[in-house]
Amino acid sequence: MTDHALFLAAADEILGSRGLTRDPDLIEPWLTDWRGRFHGQAMAMASPASTEELAALVRLCVAHHVPIVPQGGNSGMAGGATPDETGTALLLSLRRLNTIGPVDVEGQKVTCGAGVILQTLHEAAEAAGMRFALTLGGKGSATVGGLIATNAGGTQVLRHGSMGALVLGLEVVTPDGQVFSALTPLKKDNRGFDLKQVFIGSEGTLGIVTAATLKVVPAIARRVVIWAGVADVKTARALLLHCEAMVADGLEGFEILPQASLEAVIDHVPATRPPLESGHPWHVLIEVVSDRSGADGLQERCEAMLEAAFEKDLLDDAVIAANETQAEAFWQIRDSISAAERARGPAVQHDVSVPVEAMPAFIDEAVPRLQQAWLGTEAIAFGHLGDGNVHFHVIAPQGTDGPTWHSGDGKAISRDVHDLVTRWGGSISAEHGIGQLKRDELARLGDPVQLDLMRRIKHALDPNGLLNPGKLI
Amino acid sequence: MTDHALFLAAADEILGSRGLTRDPDLIEPWLTDWRGRFHGQAMAMASPASTEELAALVRLCVAHHVPIVPQGGNSGMAGGATPDETGTALLLSLRRLNTIGPVDVEGQKVTCGAGVILQTLHEAAEAAGMRFALTLGGKGSATVGGLIATNAGGTQVLRHGSMGALVLGLEVVTPDGQVFSALTPLKKDNRGFDLKQVFIGSEGTLGIVTAATLKVVPAIARRVVIWAGVADVKTARALLLHCEAMVADGLEGFEILPQASLEAVIDHVPATRPPLESGHPWHVLIEVVSDRSGADGLQERCEAMLEAAFEKDLLDDAVIAANETQAEAFWQIRDSISAAERARGPAVQHDVSVPVEAMPAFIDEAVPRLQQAWLGTEAIAFGHLGDGNVHFHVIAPQGTDGPTWHSGDGKAISRDVHDLVTRWGGSISAEHGIGQLKRDELARLGDPVQLDLMRRIKHALDPNGLLNPGKLI
Structure with a gap:
């Protein structure tokens, strides 16, 4: 037998028939990443049923120099779970390790x-x-x-x-x-x-x-969901600090979006409507929760918080969701931004963070700068203001052909955005990871000392480079 | 010049006269650890004034193969900042890197x-x-x-x-x-x-x-300090969960001590007196705080918390400190336990943790087990119940000679305690570190896989083994 065949026979021995497949129909759905950007090949797909099986499989891979690409739900945003095109790697599904123990309520x-x-x-x-x-x-x-x-x-x-x-x-x-x-x-x-x-x-x-x-x-016993209109991101940040001071640890969400994103959602997503009567440059979605059962005055505290914010000129208008249906409707607007954007045409998306306090100034600089450098585009920043993390999307000029634009101007725009974020001391990946999507950008813009240390640790733990090759670093 | 002299001349060049000393009188105080357990030698003491000076010094040390022992306040509990006795190492004081930036109140x-x-x-x-x-x-x-x-x-x-x-x-x-x-x-x-x-x-x-x-x-706007007497550690843990449920994030401290520790403090520390009228098997010191200014009903909430605890039979007696003086007095008892113990005679001290929920059962097993195995000793557990971390001290039989006992029975007792903690899935160092004090015990009892990974990372980052040799691993 060839070494390849020996490996597969030994893997089959460890994993059994449910645990190893070479059937292209079964493997195919897992070879393309969730966003459809990356496609790869795999020699087989392993699905171990236990940690011990997996450990034995990894030792076998080391003996046969077989690269391993671990994969969970295959819904990552950066192609981190997609193998390369050589077909030499073993695709490793962790999906059978799906036992869930009893919830320890006392120990949380x-x-x-x-x-x-x-x-x-x-x-x-x-x-x-x-x-x-x-x-x-x-x-x-x-x-x-x-x-x-x-x-x-x-x-x-x-x-x-x-x-x-x-x-x-x-x-x-x-x-x-x-x-x-x-x-x-x-x-x-x-x-x-x-x-x-x-x-x-x-x-x-x-x-x-x-x-x-x-x-x-x-569990959350009660939540209050608020929609507010504000003048600019700086004011939104001041409102955030105000809310943090007034409801402290109960502040669970604080999302921002510009008027254009709201309008795009209303236009493209059925059965959505604007929470406030008039338009505002920026909108804020706030969620305050309490896990205490019974009436603890959460609604009253939120009303007092908004009243004080009005008095300090931190918002122009605001409404508290009257019930859970309305609360869900507010969140649906937030969650529909990306879908509405897709209906408008091609866009490059960036998941970036900067120091929390710098976000207003960053958005104020980045949006006009990108739009001026790339005429006809529209730059949109929305998301997690409280985390210093926004999704910074640049929408192509109307009528642009998607694939051509993505591989040309789109790439250049991403480099511009990442350069800018790096200059602001920020991260080119706030919550989606690096994967293969941003690996070269990390190598280009990352701190060389940090990358050197990360590579040394990689080499120390995985001297053969078999674990998820071509990802991250 | 010898390599040694070349090194010192070059170091002097980098650091200047304030930054490098070979004066034994200046170095001597820093060669013994805070507890007086370890003593070492150093070829010189470097005190760089900036990160850049330090980086240049480290590069010089690498070129000349000079080991470096970093040191802050030299008040660690595990000898981690004390050089070995060879005198080949450079003692590195970080004490001149003492700039402190403005406090960013908004950004916390x-x-x-x-x-x-x-x-x-x-x-x-x-x-x-x-x-x-x-x-x-x-x-x-x-x-x-x-x-x-x-x-x-x-x-x-x-x-x-x-x-x-x-x-x-x-x-x-x-x-x-x-x-x-x-x-x-x-x-x-x-x-x-x-x-x-x-x-x-x-x-x-x-x-x-x-x-x-x-x-x-x-800053804390207001605190409420409570002393409670309870039947056993299991009840103390139930009381902790009760308090967590009722005052949530305001619970800042939850310390336990046995009656024997309280009595030792009262006996040996002047001007201390028992907070409660009668004795209890175990005592609990609780601190609840609020950072909200103004009256937010903290006192009332704590009273309600205690009342409900009484009703649930979670405590036998309790008192809320009437003022800051009394609150300080309660804390002084807690902080005097070690001092009172020293007045009683030699003891071996262990800083151990187990899974939080296992602590009552651990104490219930460990105390009698140690006292039975080592007749005449007294085992005392006190400290941070909420963190699953107690200081487990074993006091020598009356009249024992300290040094002899420490190097004989004391060592064996420590091994017993560490064995027991390991069997309970705990840690032989909860908050003091490993240093040189527990290095051999870590090697003996630590998870071999974990130690292997740690050693690989050590070797990857410090292939010459120059940074703090002989410590941790």
């Missing part, structure tokens, strides 16, 4: 496999009267392992942090097939640096997350 | 040099109406750099986390003399894993912290 935690889907985790937490406080558009497919590997964000980061902040314990298969197990959380542990942190956000290049113990919090 | 952060003393940082924050929420006994000497290098704990960890949780940005000189600068915090940054985390808690073995941007929080 739950241990689950890397393949557990975010939506399933939400439901398990809810059934126990608790909540897993991270959510995002791809929750129906995104897995715990993928969320950890990319340190994913979302709309609740303001209060609860990104995925990494919710990881209390971690189990990882290392690039040489050992199991690093730190699932039992210790609140205080001073035996050296926190090794878990090396794997969180490493996009499967340093180890394969197999399970995690995650933090859960009490 | 401050950037300061590694040499800034904790007490100074407290004062700077207070002057701006803010608070740096980590404190510990050695605050008059402990430096920011040392606190980060050891990821130090303290009594406020329950709410605010250990030192690492307060680090927003970091500057580090790497073992090859590069500067990794990530002082400007980004709330969201997904360019790979968080490299800062590799240095936090690495005890100067992977890099030298030169500056940090630290989180500050609004």
